[in-house]
Amino acid sequence: MKLTVxxxxxxxxxxxxxxxxxxxxEVTAVVRDPARLAVTGPGLEVFRADLTDPAAVRPAVAGRDVVLSGLGARGRKDAGVAARLTRTVLGAMEAEGVRRLLVVSAMPVGPAAEGDGMLDRAMRGIVFALLKDVYVDLSAMEAEIxxxxxxxxxxxxxxxxxxxVTGVYRSVVGGFPRKGRFIGRADVAHAMLVMAGDAGTVKQGVGVAY
Structure with missing residues (x-):
């Protein structure tokens, strides 16, 4: 497949x-600073962009099969980044007629796992309160999408x-794995690449965890 990240x-x-x-x-990696991309190899194209203008991003998505996004705030000071930058991505995709999109959000934004006890629900509430601005941003991003x-x-x-990467984790379409508290970044990436070809995840939120 031809992918843009x-x-x-x-x-x-x-x-x-x-x-x-x-x-x-074949991968097009969209970055602001190419020096920060530690990955190299055949099939990689590095596209430099600051994501302020959908028209400037269009060449990065034109003719691609799938767009995957790890955009998001790195802390409360960056809150607002996810929704704003994803809006640029959506504009570029719409202009180029590219449809398949996978993005990273976060567990507290979606529904709680079925059967979670009071402790898990309490921890979820505490995490949301501590990083409220980040999760409000992600909620806005999800609404845009x-x-x-x-x-x-x-x-x-x-x-x-x-x-x-292990490739061993749980996923729940429309929900979240019970007592799922951690997952490695590499396995989130693995899950996204698997879901890219899974029609059952289209227009769905998917919880992933160990």
Missing amino acids: FGATGGIGQEIVRQALGAGH ARSATDWTVVRPPRLQDKP
């Missing part, structure tokens, strides 16, 4: 690029870890 210098974004290249896909004409999938992980 936004947020390609982030923890999940770089893993998407690395694993996609390893699987033989839901209104779009894309065939979208929103992937919602819990607390992220730096671990090697």
Whole structure:
């Protein structure tokens, strides 16, 4: 497949690029600073852009099969980034007629897992309160995506870890895995690449966790 990856210098974004290249896909990595992209290899195109103008981003998505995004705030000071930059991506995709989109959101934005006890629900509320601005931003991003004409999938992980890819995790379409508290960034990337070809995840939020 021909893939475009936004947020390609982030923890999940770089893993998407690395694993996609390893699987033989052609990858366009959209970055602000090419020096921060540690991944190289045949099939990789690096596209420099600051994501302020959908017209400038159009060449990065033109003719692609799938767009994957790891865009998002790195902390409360960056709140608002996810919705704003994703709006640019959506505009470029609409202009080029590219439909398949997968993005990273977060567990607290989606529905609670069925059967979660009081402790899990309490922890969820505490996490949301501590990073409220970030999650409000992600909620706005999800709303923008839901209104779009894309065939979208929103992937919602819990607390992220730096671990090697395992390919062993749980996923729940329209919900979240019970007692799912952690997942590695590499496995979030793995899940997104698997879901890229899964019609059952189109226009769905998907919870992923160990």
